[in-house]
Amino acid sequence: DPAFTRLYQSVALAQTQLTEPKRPCVVTPEVPGPKSRQLTAQLNSYQNTDAVHFFVDYERSHGNYVVDVDGNCLLDIFTQISSLPLGYNHPSIIEATTKPENLLCCLLNTLGTLINRPALGSYPPADFVDRLVTSLMSVSKRNRQLRGSRSYSEEELRSSLMNQTPGSPKLSFLSFTNAFHGRGMGALGMSHAKWFHKLDFPAPDWPIARFPQLQYPLEEFTRENQEEEQRCLDQVRELIETWAKRGEPVAGVCVEPIQAEGGDNHASAAFFQGLQDICAETGAYLMLDEVQTGGGASGRFWAHEHFELRRSPDVVTFSKKLLSGGFFFTEELRPTEGYRIYNTWVGDPVRLILLEQVLKTIQDGGLLANAEHVGQHLLDGLKALQVG
Amino acid sequence: DPAFTRLYQSVALAQTQLTEPKRPCVVTPEVPGPKSRQLTAQLNSYQNTDAVHFFVDYERSHGNYVVDVDGNCLLDIFTQISSLPLGYNHPSIIEATTKPENLLCCLLNTLGTLINRPALGSYPPADFVDRLVTSLMSVSKRNRQLRGSRSYSEEELRSSLMNQTPGSPKLSFLSFTNAFHGRGMGALGMSHAKWFHKLDFPAPDWPIARFPQLQYPLEEFTRENQEEEQRCLDQVRELIETWAKRGEPVAGVCVEPIQAEGGDNHASAAFFQGLQDICAETGAYLMLDEVQTGGGASGRFWAHEHFELRRSPDVVTFSKKLLSGGFFFTEELRPTEGYRIYNTWVGDPVRLILLEQVLKTIQDGGLLANAEHVGQHLLDGLKALQVG
Numbered sequence: 118d119p120a121f122t123r124l125y126q127s128v129a130l131a132q133t134q135l136t137e138p139k140r141p142c143v144v145t146p147e148v149p150g151p152k153s154r155q156l157t158a159q160l161n162s163y164q165n166t167d168a169v170h171f172f173v174d175y176e177r178s179h180g181n182y183v184v185d186v187d188g189n190c191l192l193d194i195f196t197q198i199s200s201l202p203l204g205y206n207h208p209s210i211i212e213a214t215t216k217p218e219n220l221l222c223c224l225l226n227t228l229g230t231l232i233n234r235p236a237l238g239s240y241p242p243a244d245f246v247d248r249l250v251t252s253l254m255s256v257s258k259r260n261r262q263l264r265g266s267r268s269y270s271e272e273e274l275r276s277s278l279m280n281q282t283p284g285s286p287k288l289s290f291l292s293f294t295n296a297f298h299g300r301g302m303g304a305l306g307m308s309h310a311k312w313f314h315k316l317d318f319p320a321p322d323w324p325i326a327r328f329p330q331l332q333y334p335l336e337e338f339t340r341e342n343q344e345e346e347q348r349c350l351d352q353v354r355e356l357i358e359t360w361a362k363r364g365e366p367v368a369g370v371c372v373e374p375i376q377a378e379g380g381d382n383h384a385s386a387a388f389f390q391g392l393q394d395i396c397a398e399t400g401a402y403l404m405l406d407e408v409q410t411g412g413g414a415s416g417r418f419w420a421h422e423h424f425e426l427r428r429s430p431d432v433v434t435f436s437k438k439l440l441s442g443g444f445f446f447t448e449e450l451r452p453t454e455g456y457r458i459y460n461t462w463v464g465d466p467v468r469l470i471l472l473e474q475v476l477k478t479i480q481d482g483g484l485l486a487n488a489e490h491v492g493q494h495l496l497d498g499l500k501a502l503q504v505g
Numbered sequence: 506d507p508a509f510t511r512l513y514q515s516v517a518l519a520q521t522q523l524t525e526p527k528r529p530c531v532v533t534p535e536v537p538g539p540k541s542r543q544l545t546a547q548l549n550s551y552q553n554t555d556a557v558h559f560f561v562d563y564e565r566s567h568g569n570y571v572v573d574v575d576g577n578c579l580l581d582i583f584t585q586i587s588s589l590p591l592g593y594n595h596p597s598i599i600e601a602t603t604k605p606e607n608l609l610c611c612l613l614n615t616l617g618t619l620i621n622r623p624a625l626g627s628y629p630p631a632d633f634v635d636r637l638v639t640s641l642m643s644v645s646k647r648n649r650q651l652r653g654s655r656s657y658s659e660e661e662l663r664s665s666l667m668n669q670t671p672g673s674p675k676l677s678f679l680s681f682t683n684a685f686h687g688r689g690m691g692a693l694g695m696s697h698a699k700w701f702h703k704l705d706f707p708a709p710d711w712p713i714a715r716f717p718q719l720q721y722p723l724e725e726f727t728r729e730n731q732e733e734e735q736r737c738l739d740q741v742r743e744l745i746e747t748w749a750k751r752g753e754p755v756a757g758v759c760v761e762p763i764q765a766e767g768g769d770n771h772a773s774a775a776f777f778q779g780l781q782d783i784c785a786e787t788g789a790y791l792m793l794d795e796v797q798t799g800g801g802a803s804g805r806f807w808a809h810e811h812f813e814l815r816r817s818p819d820v821v822t823f824s825k826k827l828l829s830g831g832f833f834f835t836e837e838l839r840p841t842e843g844y845r846i847y848n849t850w851v852g853d854p855v856r857l858i859l860l861e862q863v864l865k866t867i868q869d870g871g872l873l874a875n876a877e878h879v880g881q882h883l884l885d886g887l888k889a890l891q892v893g
């Protein structure tokens with residue numbers, strides 16, 4: 118219907134015709150400005166607001182520029198907390214919803230999925246498999262197959278209900294200093310970045326290895342950095358042996374390809390290859406946490422593609438730029454019964470609709486190569502500044 | 506714009522004019538039918554599908570009737586897994602989006618919020634406080650105020666990063682047999698309903714008290730049930746004392762107002778009042794898990810309103826029918842620093858838009874009284890069947 122299309126397009130056009138600002142522009146004496154401060158005071162009646170930077174005008178934000186409710190326009194090079202895959206109001210996402218052939222269908226689909234949020238683990242909609250294949254599975258690096266099941270003893274089933282062995286085995290998970298993996302009791306127990314995440318929470322006593330602290334510039338400290346990484350790998354092996362002797366064997370090793378929350382800490386491809394070898398030898402699963410690094414900002418869709426690992430990691434976790442949270446896994450880790458990995462909604466199909474469009478935009482725009490190119494440009498500029 | 510409105514309404518009308526079917530209708534020889542089985546086989550290439558009942562046609566489902574992709578129409582008295590607050594395609598939710606004055610605004614608002622999912626903990630949109638007040642805060646049973654902060658020692662901050670005391674204190678949480686509280690390591694450690702939730706996962710060794718097993722009909726077992734509840738309360742007190750002596754004091758007691766996943770297990774108002782008294786005496790916080798029971802199905806918005814507790818519980822958790830997950834808390838439990846309770850998105854404003862409409866519909870339609878009325882009707886019918 119032309120009238121329908123015209124009206125919707127005329128409104129959406131205001132956003133698609135926004136061009137990215139040339140530079141930041143601060144119009145209030147300080148940031149946050151008065152409107153943000155007033156809204157923060159209101160919100161403060163209901164919850165702690167120390168983490169609120171300012172209130173955002175999402176309609177006026179564009180690309181890498183965030184506009185706050187006071188009209189300040191700031192360069193947002195972190196895309197919030199690494200959570201907006203294409204920046205603010207990316208034209209291709211808006212345009213996809215304004216194409217006449219997609220428009221009504223897209224709006225109704227989106228609203229329909231919103232109104233009846235499906236419990237995907239038990240009652241998926243008919244288009245769920247297609248959406249999964251064209252979104253999340255299209256960025257999985259590996260095919261997977263099934264394994265056989267194994268049976269469990271009555272004692273295992275009974276003791277598991279009361280948190281006792283053998284049903285609830287005393288397994289441990291190895292993590293690294295300065296790591297950050299999340300907020301649940303297990304993920305927080307593997308996080309060691311900042312005290313305000315951790316203080317007052319009970320935490321499991323699991324092994325913690327040192328993450329390499331490299332010296333820069335890398336080319337001047339080749340030997341020192343190799344030795345540092347070897348020391349860290351030796352400690353991993355030693356901790357796995359110690360915890361096995363304690364009767365709390367290390368079931369998995371969890372690591373970020375680039376430590377983000379705990380500092381911008383990098384390690385070499387050789388370090389991650391060595392870590393995978395130790396895991397293979399000791400039977401620990403290797404879990405790469407790509408929540409902050411996945412989605413293309415490193416120049417590859419997954420940061421661990423830079424490491425040229427000899428085997429696929431056992432688990433790759435994702436969230437933020439992938440618009441939803443989850444993990445990829447190898448065939449060995451596929452549950453053999455239903456409800457083992459399950460929750461109320463098991464994700465949200467609306468996010469798959471959007472992710473499909475995000476991935477298409479990354480592909481069509483060559484944004485991975487662009488990230489590499491711009492990253493090199495930024496690095497060269499920083500080096501030039503350093504020399505100067 | 507009339508043309509815009511007419512077109513959208515004509516499509517939405519097909520759904521609003523659906524009337525609830527008179528009875529279930531199964532058209533395939535078995536459920537799941539061939540289309541569901543085919544889709545399940547496809548999904549099975551990517552994940553375990555044992556929990557998938559059938560694939561749903563969300564456009565054709567209505568009220569309490571779910572229509573699957575094979576055209577079978579089934580009575581869904583559980584509204585999926587207690588997760589659809591008003592059943593399928595409730596007319597008031599659809600009509601709210603088709604009112605001419607709301608239509609374009611609503612569509613664009615919804616899409617805008619979808620496209621730029623805000624990290625609410627740090628960058629909330631301008632209308633966030635209003636949305637919070639008119640949705641979640643409107644069903645909170647209690648005002649809250651601030652408390653003063655306390656300072657922490659250097660040793661506490663340092664040791665917390667390495668999961669050691671005093672920063673990571675050895676605190677425990679008391680839960681009940683047959684409880685179910687969730688899937689994270691802490692929540693799963695307090696769950697004791699079914700082995701397939703639990704088996705193979707390491708779990709904290711925390712105290713577990715017996716949940717009352719009442720005998721029915723209640724009026725014939727008054728004394729026995731009082732004694733049973735008293736035994737359970739005595740055990741709670743004893744466990745709290747024992748764990749304090751072990752150096753792992755009970756920080757909180759977690760309980761469902763009605764145990765759902767672990768069986769349809771009820772206890773009396775007196776039991777919950779007694780539990781709150783023990784918590785008050787011993788300094789443990791009382792956390793009521795209303796994830797399954799909150800939202801009105803009990804005839805009150807929160808099931809614990811039936812207990813006439815003398816004080817507000819310290820924490821009330823919600824999800825499912827509230828369309829998002831979170832918790833209400835007393836002033837004493839408000840964090841004194843930012844980022845203590847935080848994650849990437851901290852909820853989703855789209856869900857607040859919808860929740861506001863859900864709450865309005867419950868209010869306008871007198872649905873709480875209706876739930877009580879229909880519940881009584883159902884109970885009377887069951888009792889009549891029993892006598893017959």
